[in-house]
Amino acid sequence: MCDLPTVPARSFREAWLRRKDSFMGEFKDKAKGLGNEIAGNVKQAAGKASDNQRLEGEGIAQENKGEGQNLKGKLKGSVGDKV
Numbered sequence: 762m763c764d765l766p767t768v769p770a771r772s773f774r775e776a777w778l779r780r781k782d783s784f785m786g787e788f789k790d791k792a793k794g795l796g797n798e799i800a801g802n803v804k805q806a807a808g809k810a811s812d813n814q815r816l817e818g819e820g821i822a823q824e825n826k827g828e829g830q831n832l833k834g835k836l837k838g839s840v841g842d843k844v
Contacts, residue, residue, distance in 0.1 A: 787837040790830050791835070794829070794831030794832075797824070797830060806820075
């Protein structure tokens with residue numbers, strides 16, 4: 762018949778769910794990061810236009826937060842495939 766190795770259904774399902782969770786976590790972090798980067802850039806532009814240093818600083822901080830979230834998502838993606 763078929764020479765495929767037999768794998769218990771439970772093991773396959775658990776492996777699939779772990780991989781799915783890893784992908785979804787990666788995607789969520791990247792999406793949140795992109796949102797924070799965009800919001801940070803908007804705040805920076807608004808702060809510069811209105812000469813509001815506080816708003817400009819908040820924008821820089823939020824952009825940095827977004828970059829960190831994006832990096833976290835990339836790390837989850839690269840590590841998740843190897844786990």
